[in-house]
Amino acid sequence: MSTSTPGTRADFEYLDQRDELRSSRERFDLPEGEIYLDGNSLGAMPAHIPARIEKVIKQEWAHGLIRSWNDADWYPAPQRTGAKIAGLIGAQGHEVIVADSTSINLFKVLVAATRLRPGRRVILAERGNFPTDVYIADGVAELTGNQLRCVEPDDILDALDEEVAIVSLTHVNFKSGKRYDMARITERAHAVGALVVWDLCHSAGAMPIALNEVNADFAVGCGYKYLNGGPGAPAFVFVAERHIPHMRQPITGWHGHAKPFDFDHHFRPHPSIGRMLAGTAPQLGVLALEAALEVFDDVDLNALRQKSVALGDLFISLCDQQLAGLGVELRSPRDGEQRGSQVSLAHEQAYAVMQALIARGIVGDFRAPDILRFGFAPLYIRYVDIWDSVVALREILEQKEWDRPEFLARKSVT
Amino acid sequence: MSTSTPGTRADFEYLDQRDELRSSRERFDLPEGEIYLDGNSLGAMPAHIPARIEKVIKQEWAHGLIRSWNDADWYPAPQRTGAKIAGLIGAQGHEVIVADSTSINLFKVLVAATRLRPGRRVILAERGNFPTDVYIADGVAELTGNQLRCVEPDDILDALDEEVAIVSLTHVNFKSGKRYDMARITERAHAVGALVVWDLCHSAGAMPIALNEVNADFAVGCGYKYLNGGPGAPAFVFVAERHIPHMRQPITGWHGHAKPFDFDHHFRPHPSIGRMLAGTAPQLGVLALEAALEVFDDVDLNALRQKSVALGDLFISLCDQQLAGLGVELRSPRDGEQRGSQVSLAHEQAYAVMQALIARGIVGDFRAPDILRFGFAPLYIRYVDIWDSVVALREILEQKEWDRPEFLARKSVT
Numbered sequence: 001m002s003t004s005t006p007g008t009r010a011d012f013e014y015l016d017q018r019d020e021l022r023s024s025r026e027r028f029d030l031p032e033g034e035i036y037l038d039g040n041s042l043g044a045m046p047a048h049i050p051a052r053i054e055k056v057i058k059q060e061w062a063h064g065l066i067r068s069w070n071d072a073d074w075y076p077a078p079q080r081t082g083a084k085i086a087g088l089i090g091a092q093g094h095e096v097i098v099a100d101s102t103s104i105n106l107f108k109v110l111v112a113a114t115r116l117r118p119g120r121r122v123i124l125a126e127r128g129n130f131p132t133d134v135y136i137a138d139g140v141a142e143l144t145g146n147q148l149r150c151v152e153p154d155d156i157l158d159a160l161d162e163e164v165a166i167v168s169l170t171h172v173n174f175k176s177g178k179r180y181d182m183a184r185i186t187e188r189a190h191a192v193g194a195l196v197v198w199d200l201c202h203s204a205g206a207m208p209i210a211l212n213e214v215n216a217d218f219a220v221g222c223g224y225k226y227l228n229g230g231p232g233a234p235a236f237v238f239v240a241e242r243h244i245p246h247m248r249q250p251i252t253g254w255h256g257h258a259k260p261f262d263f264d265h266h267f268r269p270h271p272s273i274g275r276m277l278a279g280t281a282p283q284l285g286v287l288a289l290e291a292a293l294e295v296f297d298d299v300d301l302n303a304l305r306q307k308s309v310a311l312g313d314l315f316i317s318l319c320d321q322q323l324a325g326l327g328v329e330l331r332s333p334r335d336g337e338q339r340g341s342q343v344s345l346a347h348e349q350a351y352a353v354m355q356a357l358i359a360r361g362i363v364g365d366f367r368a369p370d371i372l373r374f375g376f377a378p379l380y381i382r383y384v385d386i387w388d389s390v391v392a393l394r395e396i397l398e399q400k401e402w403d404r405p406e407f408l409a410r411k412s413v414t
Numbered sequence: 415m416s417t418s419t420p421g422t423r424a425d426f427e428y429l430d431q432r433d434e435l436r437s438s439r440e441r442f443d444l445p446e447g448e449i450y451l452d453g454n455s456l457g458a459m460p461a462h463i464p465a466r467i468e469k470v471i472k473q474e475w476a477h478g479l480i481r482s483w484n485d486a487d488w489y490p491a492p493q494r495t496g497a498k499i500a501g502l503i504g505a506q507g508h509e510v511i512v513a514d515s516t517s518i519n520l521f522k523v524l525v526a527a528t529r530l531r532p533g534r535r536v537i538l539a540e541r542g543n544f545p546t547d548v549y550i551a552d553g554v555a556e557l558t559g560n561q562l563r564c565v566e567p568d569d570i571l572d573a574l575d576e577e578v579a580i581v582s583l584t585h586v587n588f589k590s591g592k593r594y595d596m597a598r599i600t601e602r603a604h605a606v607g608a609l610v611v612w613d614l615c616h617s618a619g620a621m622p623i624a625l626n627e628v629n630a631d632f633a634v635g636c637g638y639k640y641l642n643g644g645p646g647a648p649a650f651v652f653v654a655e656r657h658i659p660h661m662r663q664p665i666t667g668w669h670g671h672a673k674p675f676d677f678d679h680h681f682r683p684h685p686s687i688g689r690m691l692a693g694t695a696p697q698l699g700v701l702a703l704e705a706a707l708e709v710f711d712d713v714d715l716n717a718l719r720q721k722s723v724a725l726g727d728l729f730i731s732l733c734d735q736q737l738a739g740l741g742v743e744l745r746s747p748r749d750g751e752q753r754g755s756q757v758s759l760a761h762e763q764a765y766a767v768m769q770a771l772i773a774r775g776i777v778g779d780f781r782a783p784d785i786l787r788f789g790f791a792p793l794y795i796r797y798v799d800i801w802d803s804v805v806a807l808r809e810i811l812e813q814k815e816w817d818r819p820e821f822l823a824r825k826s827v828t
Contacts, residue, residue, distance in 0.1 A: 101693025
C-alpha cells in the first residue's frame with residue numbers, strides 16, 4: 001500500500017470530498033479544532049442528544065412522572081434499543097436487549113452458558129483479552145466450579161477440546177486491534193460441542209457483524225464506544241433464538257420475570273430475551289443510547305467498514321513514511337482485514353507522547369505499558385485527520401516535544 | 415389521633431404554613447395542579463437537574479469527551495455520590511458506593527455474605543418482601559448451594575438459628591409500608607452468628623437511618639424513589655468498614671479492581687468499597703443522582719421523619735372519618751412509628767379506583783391484587799395534599815366514579 005500512499009494534505013482532502021460517509025460527521029457535535037481518535041473509548045456525542053434528553057427530563061420525568069413508564073414507552077426501551085442494535089450485528093430484533101454493563105452481561109451469559117454444558121469444566125479465553133473479560137470469567141469459574149484456561153490468540157483453536165464448555169473471546173482486541181475470524185472459531189468450537197461468547201465492545205458500530213450467519217451463540221457489547229451512547233451507556237446482550245428458552249441467568253431480578261408486575265412469589269423467567277434483565281433499566285442511559293443509534297440510520301455498514309479499513313491503512317502507510325527511525329513500532333495487524341477500527345503503535349515514552357498529542361488537540365489514548373492507541377470512528381473521522389495526526393506525531397517525536405514535566409507526570413487515565 | 419384530626423381544608427393549610435420543611439418543595443419541578451403521591455415509586459425531579467445534565471452532555475461529554483473521566487471528575491462520582499448517601503443512612507462516607515441496580519447490588523452482597531459464613535446454609539427472608547429481593551435470594555441460594563427460608567414478618571426472630579448465614583430483609587415493606595425494628599433484628603441475628611442485609615429502597619431519604627449505630631453489616635437501596643435520582647437511577651450499596659476487606663463479590667469487573675487502568679491479568683479487589691463496582695458506572699444516572707441529593711442539603715432528617723409520620727397519621731385519620739362504609743380497609747400499621755412513609759389501603763376495585771384518582775390528578779399507585787398505595791415524600795408533599803386526596807377518594811367511592819370502562823381496563827402498570 002505504501003507505494004500508493006497519498007503524499008500531500010490536499011490528497012487527503014480530496015479523499016474526504018469523495019467520501020460517501022462524509023455527511024455523517026454533521027450528525028455529531030464535536031469539539032472545534034480537535035481531532036478525536038478515541039471513539040473506541042468514549043464515542044462522540046450525536047448532535048440531537050441534548051434535545052432528546054431535555055425532553056426525557058423536563059417532560060417525561062418531571063411532568064409525566066411514574067406514568068411515563070407506560071405513556072412515554074420507557075418500559076419497552078431496553079427491547080426497542082436492543083432491536084436497533086440487532087440491525088448492526090446481524091441478529092434478529094428479538095435476540096438483543098440493552099441492560100446493565102458489559103461486565104455484568106458477560107457474567108450473566110457465562111453463568112447461563114455453563115449451565116447449558118453441565119458435563120464440561122473449562123472456560124477457554126485469551127490471555128491478553130480486555131481485563132474485565134478475564135476477571136469476570138475467572139470469577140464465574142470460581143463461583144460455578146469451573147476452570148479458566150487462558151491461552152495466546154493463535155492457540156485458541158488448538159486449545160479446543162471436549163472439556164471446553166465455553167469459549168469467551170473479544171472479537172477485536174482492545175490493545176492490538178486484531179480481529180478474530182468469528183466464523184471459523186465459532187464453527188470449530190461447535191465442532192467440539194462448546195459454546196462461544198463474543199464480546200463485541202470494539203467492533204459493534206465499527207463494522208458489519210454477522211452473528212446469525214456464523215451461527216453465534218451469545219454476544220455482549222458496549223454502548224459507549226462506537227455506538228456513541230454516552231459515558232457509561234448501558235451495554236447489550238445477544239442470545240441466539242435457539243438458546244433463549246434455556247438461558248438461566250443467575251441475577252434473577254424482577255425485570256427478568258415473566259410478569260414483573262404480578263409480584264409473584266416465585267421467579268419464572270420471561271419467555272423472551274427479557275429474561276436477561278435484572279433490575280430497573282437505567283433509563284436516562286437507555287434513552288440516550290436509543291437516540292444515539294439514529295446516526296446509523298441509512299448508513300451502509302459495508303461502506304463504513306471500507307472507510308474504517310482505508311483510514312487505518314493510510315495511517316499505517318503514513319507512519320511508515322514519516323516516522324521511520326523515530327522509535328515507533330506498529331502493534332496492530334498491517335492487513336486491514338485482520339484489524340478492527342483502530343491502530344496501535346508502541347513507543348517507550350507512549351504516555352508522554354500521547355499527552356503531547358492531546359495538548360495539540362489530537363486525542364487518542366494510552367494503554368499501559370507502551371501503547372499509543374488511535375481509534376478511527378468512520379462516521380466522524382476524516383481522511384485529513386489521518387494526515388494531520390501523523391504530521392503532528394512526527395513533529396512531537398522529532399522535537400522530543402513529549403519530554404516535558406507536564407507530559408511525563410502520570411495522572412490516572414481512562 | 416383521630417380525636418384531634420383537623421376538620422377543614424383551612425386547618426391543613428395552616429399546618430403547611432407552620433411546616434419548617436415547606437420551602438423544600440420549591441426545590442422540585444412538579445406538574446402543576448397535580449398531587450403526586452408516588453415518590454416511593456419514582457421520585458419527583460429536583461428543579462436544578464436539567465441544567466446539570468445539560469452541562470454533563472453539552473460540555474463534559476461533547477467537548478471534554480474522554481478527558482472528562484479525569485477533568486470533570488466523572489471517575490470518582492460513584493464514591494462521591496455514595497458518600498452523600500452515607501449521610502442519609504447513618505454510615506461513614508467510605509462505606510457507601512453507587513453502582514448498578516438494587517437487584518444487582520443485592521446479588522453481589524448476598525454472594526459475598528454467604529462466603530463469609532461458609533459453614534452455614536440458610537438465607538432467611540420475608541415471604542412478602544418485594545419480589546426482586548426474594549427472587550435474587552432464591553437465585554443466589556441455588557448458585558451457591560444454600561437454601562432460602564421464607565417466613566412471615568412476625569416469625570423472623572423465631573426463625574433465627576445457627577443454620578442461618580444471612581438474614582435478608584427490606585427495612586420498610588413495599589406493600590404494607592410496615593417498618594422493621596432494624597436494631598433489634600440486627601442484634602438478634604448477630605447473637606446467633608448471622609449477618610444481615612438491609613434493603614433500604616423504601617426508607618432511604620424518607621427517614622433517618624442509623625446503620626452504624628445498629629451495627630449493620632450490609633445494605634442496598636434505590637436511587638430513584640425518595641432519593642429522586644430519576645428513572646432507573648443507579649442504586650447504592652453499604653458495607654460496614656469491618657467487612658470491606660473480606661468482601662469477595664462475584665461480579666469481578668475491572669472497575670472493582672485495585673488498579674483498573676494497570677490492566678493486570680489477575681483480579682485483585684480494590685481495598686476500599688470500590689470493590690463493589692463491576693463495569694463502567696452509568697454516568698448520566700450517577701451524575702443526575704449526585705445532583706438530586708442536593709435537595710437534602712440542610713434538611714433535618716428528624717424533622718423530615720416527623721413530617722412523614724404526621725402526613726401518614728393525618729391521612730389515616732381522615733380516611734377513618736371520611737371513608738367509613740365505603741369498602742376501604744387500612745393495610746398499613748396505624749402506629750406511625752411502625753410505618754415507613756406510605757399508607758396502603760385495600761379496596762376490591764383498587765385498580766380502577768386508582769385510575770379514577772389519577773384522572774383527577776392525584777397520582778398514587780396500585781399494587782396487585784387490591785392495594786391503593788400512597789407515598790408521602792415529605793420534601794414536597796403538603797398537608798393540604800392529604801386533605802384533597804382523601805376528599806377526592808371519598809367522592810370517587812361514593813359516586814362509584816371508578817366504575818367506567820376506561821378505568822377498569824388494565825394496562826401494564828409500574
